[in-house]
Amino acid sequence: MSFNNLDTLYRQVIMDHYKNPRNKGTIDGDAITVEMNNPSCGDRIEVYLSVKDGIVEDVKFDGEGCSISLASASMMTQAIKGKKLTEALKMSEVFSEMMLGKDVDAGEIDLDDIEALHGVSKFPARINCATLAWKALEKSAKEENV
Amino acid sequence: MDVNAVRKEFPILDQEINGHPLVYLDSSATAQKPLKVIEAVNEYYRFNNSNVHRGVHTLGSRATDQYEGAREKVRRFINAKSTAEVIFNRGTTTGINTIAYSYARNHLTEGDEIVLTQMEHHSNIIPWQQVAKATGASLKYIPLQSDGTATLEDVRNTVTENTKILAIAHVSNVLGTINPIKEMAKIAHDHGAVIVVDGAQGAPHTKVDVQDMDCDFYTFSGHKMCAPTGIGVLYGKRELLEKMEPFEFGGEMIDFVNLYDSTWKELPWKFEGGTPIIAGAIGLGAAIDFLNDVGIEAIEEHEHNLIGYAMERMNTVEDLTIYGPEKRAALVTFNLADVHSHDLSTVLDSEGVAIRAGHHCAQPLMKWLEVVATARASFYLYNNKEDVDRLVDGLLKAKEYFGDVF
Numbered sequence: 001m002s003f004n005n006l007d008t009l010y011r012q013v014i015m016d017h018y019k020n021p022r023n024k025g026t027i028d029g030d031a032i033t034v035e036m037n038n039p040s041c042g043d044r045i046e047v048y049l050s051v052k053d054g055i056v057e058d059v060k061f062d063g064e065g066c067s068i069s070l071a072s073a074s075m076m077t078q079a080i081k082g083k084k085l086t087e088a089l090k091m092s093e094v095f096s097e098m099m100l101g102k103d104v105d106a107g108e109i110d111l112d113d114i115e116a117l118h119g120v121s122k123f124p125a126r127i128n129c130a131t132l133a134w135k136a137l138e139k140s141a142k143e144e145n146v
Numbered sequence: 147m148d149v150n151a152v153r154k155e156f157p158i159l160d161q162e163i164n165g166h167p168l169v170y171l172d173s174s175a176t177a178q179k180p181l182k183v184i185e186a187v188n189e190y191y192r193f194n195n196s197n198v199h200r201g202v203h204t205l206g207s208r209a210t211d212q213y214e215g216a217r218e219k220v221r222r223f224i225n226a227k228s229t230a231e232v233i234f235n236r237g238t239t240t241g242i243n244t245i246a247y248s249y250a251r252n253h254l255t256e257g258d259e260i261v262l263t264q265m266e267h268h269s270n271i272i273p274w275q276q277v278a279k280a281t282g283a284s285l286k287y288i289p290l291q292s293d294g295t296a297t298l299e300d301v302r303n304t305v306t307e308n309t310k311i312l313a314i315a316h317v318s319n320v321l322g323t324i325n326p327i328k329e330m331a332k333i334a335h336d337h338g339a340v341i342v343v344d345g346a347q348g349a350p351h352t353k354v355d356v357q358d359m360d361c362d363f364y365t366f367s368g369h370k371m372c373a374p375t376g377i378g379v380l381y382g383k384r385e386l387l388e389k390m391e392p393f394e395f396g397g398e399m400i401d402f403v404n405l406y407d408s409t410w411k412e413l414p415w416k417f418e419g420g421t422p423i424i425a426g427a428i429g430l431g432a433a434i435d436f437l438n439d440v441g442i443e444a445i446e447e448h449e450h451n452l453i454g455y456a457m458e459r460m461n462t463v464e465d466l467t468i469y470g471p472e473k474r475a476a477l478v479t480f481n482l483a484d485v486h487s488h489d490l491s492t493v494l495d496s497e498g499v500a501i502r503a504g505h506h507c508a509q510p511l512m513k514w515l516e517v518v519a520t521a522r523a524s525f526y527l528y529n530n531k532e533d534v535d536r537l538v539d540g541l542l543k544a545k546e547y548f549g550d551v552f
Contacts, residue, residue: 010489066488
C-alpha cells in the first residue's frame with residue numbers, strides 16, 4: 001500500500017513538530033497576545049510575542065488544531081525567535097508565496113524546517129491550516145506598530 | 147429501491163478522485179444532482195428563460211407556469227394546505243432570518259423567551275441571539291442527554307408561559323438525532339408559543355407532513371435534496387404569514403406603489419421581493435419529482451439499512467469514537483484516536499472518499515461534546531454498502547498511516 005502522495009504533505013519533520021512542539025505555552029507579562037481562528041474548521045492559535053529593540057526576544061504559541069496548523073505554528077516560533085521583527089515579517093511573506101506554490105527566493109533568509117511545509121501547496125484545502133500562525137504573527141506585529 | 151439504478155442518474159459519481167472511484171459521503175453539506183434536475187435547469191435556460199409574473203409574451207407565461215408549478219410540487223411534498231404558505235427563498239438560513247425579522251422582532255418583548263437546544267446549527271442560533279438583543283427577550287436551551295437527544299420531559303420543563311418561540315432542528319446535522327416534532331409542537335402550542343423547525347436535514351430524507359406535525363414554520367434548502375444551490379423554502383401557517391410584514395421590499399412583492407406608501411401583494415409573493423430564483427425553483431420541482439419517483443419511504447428505508455450497516459462496520463474499528471444516539475438519521479460523526487479530523491479527511495480524500503471535517507457550523511455543540519472538531523460521513527439515496535466498506539478501509543489506512551505518530 002502506497003502513501004506517496006500523502007508523504008509530500010506529512011513530512012517527517014512536520015510530524016516531529018506536531019508531536020514535540022517547540023515554544024508551546026504562554027508568556028506572562030507585557031507580551032503581545034493575538035488569537036486567530038480558522039472559522040471554517042475551529043482551529044485556534046494564540047501567539048505571544050515579546051519584542052525588545054526590534055528583536056523578537058521571545059515567542060510562544062498555544063491552541064488546538066490539526067497537525068499542519070500546530071506544526072506550522074511550532075516552526076514559525078522556532079524560525080523567528082531571536083530574529084529582527086522585520087526579518088520575521090519578510091519570512092512570513094516568503095511563506096505566503098510558498099503556499100501559493102511559487103518558487104521562493106528566500107535570499108539570505110534561512111527557512112530551515114519551514115521548507116518542509118512546501119508540500120502543503122499541493123493540498124489547497126490545507127493551506128489555511130499552515131498559514132494560521134503566520135497570520136497571527138502578522139497581526140501581533142501590527143500591534144507592535146512595525 | 148435499486149441503488150445501482152439510482153447511482154446511474156448521478157453523473158458526478160462516475161469519476162475517479164486521486165486515482166480511486168469517488169465515494170461521496172458529504173450529502174448533509176450538499177447533495178449531488180441527478181440528470182433530471184440538471185436537464186430541467188438546462189432546458190429552462192435553453193428554451194424558456196424569462197422573468198415571471200410580468201411579461202405578457204409566451205416565454206413569460208412558460209416561465210411563470212413552471213415556477214408556480216414547482217410551488218405546487220413543494221406544497222404536495224410537505225402537505226401544506228395551500229401554495230400561499232410556500233415561500234421560495236435562498237435556503238434554510240434565509241427562512242429562519244425571515245421568521246426572526248418579520249415575526250419575532252415584531253411579536254417579542256422583554257420577558258419573553260426563545261427556547262432552543264444545544265444541538266442547533268449556527269443558522270438556528272444566531273438569528274435568535276440577534277432577536278433577543280433587539281427585543282430584550284431571553285434565550286433558553288433545552289439540556290441534552292448524554293447521547294445527544296432532548297427528552298420531551300426536558301422540553302416540558304424548559305418551555306414556560308413566557309416562551310414565544312421554540313426553534314429546533316428536525317434532524318441534527320452533527321448527531322443525527324431525530325426530534326419528535328409533532329410532540330414538541332404540542333408542548334409549544336400548549337404554552338401559546340410557535341414552533342420553528344429547521345428542516346435542512348429533515349426534508350431531504352424523511353416524509354414531511356407539516357399539517358400532521360402541526361408546525362407553525364418549517365424551512366429547508368433545495369441543494370440538500372438534489373436541487374440546485376440557491377433555492378430554499380419557507381413554509382408558514384397562513385394566519386401567521388398574513389400577520390407578518392415582508393422581509394425584503396422592492397419589485398415583484400408590491401400591489402400598489404405610491405410616492406409615500408405602498409401595499410403588498412398577497413401571499414406568498416409578498417415575501418418574494420425581486421426577481422425570484424426561477425431556475426432554482428424549477429430545479430427543485432424536478433428534484434421533488436425525482437425523489438417521488440424513487441419514493442421517499444423507499445429512500446428512508448434504504449438509508450436506515452445503510453446507517454445500520456455503517457454503524458456495525460464502524461463499531462469494529464478500534465479507537466473510533468462515535469457521537470450521537472443509537473437511533474439516528476443517515477449520518478455519523480466521529481473521531482479516530484487523536485487524529486485531527488482535518489488530517490483524517492486528507493487521508494480519506496487521498497483514497498477517493500469525501501467526508502466533512504471541522505465543527506459543522508455547530509460550535510456550541512462541539513463544546514458540549516468537548517471536542518475541537520469532528521469528522522462526519524453522511525449518506526443519501528445514491529450511497530451503497532461498498533461506500534461504507536471504502537470508508538472503513540480508509541479509516542484503517544489512516545490508523546496505519548498515523549499509527550507511529552499518535
